[in-house]
Amino acid sequence: MDLHRPLGPRARAAVDAVAAAVLTALPLLPLWDAMPQVPRQADVTPLAPVGFGPGSRPADAVMVVVAALAAPLARRRPVAVLSAVLGLAALSVGAAGSPAPWVAVAVVLYRVPGALPRRRAGQLLAFSLLVAALCLSGTLGWVWPHPGFGGPGAVVMACLFLATGWTAGWAVDERRRRRIEHEASRQREERLLIARELHDVVAHSLGVIAVQAGVANHVAAERPEQARLALASIEETSRTALNEMRALLGVLRTGGDDGERLPAPRLADLDGVVRRAAAAGVRVEVQLVGERAELPPGLELAGYRVVQEAVTNVVRHAGTDRCRVRLDYRPDALELTVTDEGRGGPPSGPGGGHGLAGMRERVAVHGGEFRAGRRRTGRGFEVSAVFPLAVAG
Structure with missing residues (x-):
């Protein structure tokens, strides 16, 4: 019974x-x-x-x-x-x-x-x-x-x-x-979380794939070797995106009880973001300040997604071939900064997408501060997120 x-x-x-x-x-x-x-x-x-x-x-x-x-x-x-x-x-x-x-x-x-x-x-x-x-x-x-x-x-x-x-x-x-x-509130939060994850996966992967496909199409006749490298990178990016989306759809289908789940990405996994951005023609320099600390999985995921979205915006909108990612581990906070010297960040307004809004929401969930805009020191765009470690713990 x-x-x-x-x-x-x-x-x-x-x-x-x-x-x-x-x-x-x-x-x-x-x-x-x-x-x-x-x-x-x-x-x-x-x-x-x-x-x-x-x-x-x-x-x-x-x-x-x-x-x-x-x-x-x-x-x-x-x-x-x-x-x-x-x-x-x-x-x-x-x-x-x-x-x-x-x-x-x-x-x-x-x-x-x-x-x-x-x-x-x-x-x-x-x-x-x-x-x-x-x-x-x-x-x-x-x-x-x-x-x-x-x-x-x-x-x-x-x-x-x-x-x-x-x-x-x-x-x-x-x-x-x-x-x-x-x-109802819990379900709304879960839907919002999954929507953010889907946006980050789709926006990053398709953005990189679009750039790489353009490169492959442009150099296919004159530099077939470079075109093959771009196509190989497209294959890797698409496979990664499919695996992540399959895991998210499994959570939606089963309610998260027994669906297939992939390990949540962490800041230590930024090598994949750097590699995919390099295949799209943007070299990412990662600068680590302080000693890398063990953070809660939720904060690690939020930080990873912020950096991923910011780098994707550089690839898609900045019109530059390089950017810098700075990870500053302080005793009381984690500060993430992504800067470039391109022509600006993603478009704003009703048709500007949800990238900046999603990053701001992720940071706010952990009680942090988020800022995105043109650099004060000159040309380019800067995304900055500060996560207070006292709140995160």
Whole structure:
């Protein structure tokens, strides 16, 4: 038997019926009769302030059956079921000798907050409290001259039952809402993460492939050897991109549970980016400052993608044959800088793509600072990302 499998409609109805019957039958146990009661003074007033009444009556047992039948129906038609049970509870004031009818109403009120808007659910609670107070306080004493369960103490007890049932339903529904919102937020974050990964893989790979294909086409007739090198680089880049995309699509297909996954790239794996950029005609100089530290995988991936995207932009847009990547490992931060002396960075505006925005988002996730723009010292473009290691750890 799978204990984690959700219950079917029939099983849920059976559970609701049994739980409602048990809760409504609790006031009929001998424990209630053993509790202190306020003596009745029938000769003074027809509705004395009694506590629990003289004991259970057949009407109380009838309300146990009513609660068991009403609880499963309250999931779909809470207003109609509440109206019916509340009316029966009001009619039972002259015949019942325990709070069982009002426990039955509380069982139905439990379903109201989860099935109706909050304002409507609150109105139904207020109406139920009003009916209970009128029926048990003596205001309608001319209708039931000898109630078995009534008086100020009964009013307080019945209202407490109703409010408890409604509040419990509200708490359960609030927890369900928060769980749904949390799951939706988690799914949005996962989709955004996968979208970033797909963009980086596609933008980098296709950008490099486009440049290499142009080179191969340009020199195919005069320098076939160079064309073959460009085609070999295209083959390597495309295979790498296909493997990464296959892993990402596997995560999408299986939800990340058992899909094929490749090891997340790290800053130590930048040799592949350098090699592919060189095949596209851009020489990348990597400068390491400080001692390379072991960083969390998420930060390593973010740093790798920032450098990869920045180098891809140099290949595609800078119009230069070289750029510099600087990795500065400081005690409190990791600073990544990619600079070139070309004609500028990627195009901005609505048609400028998502490269810079994706880099900025990746850096912001780790509490870092991102800057991209023309160099202050002269011609060229600079991308800078600072990751605080205290936040990352």
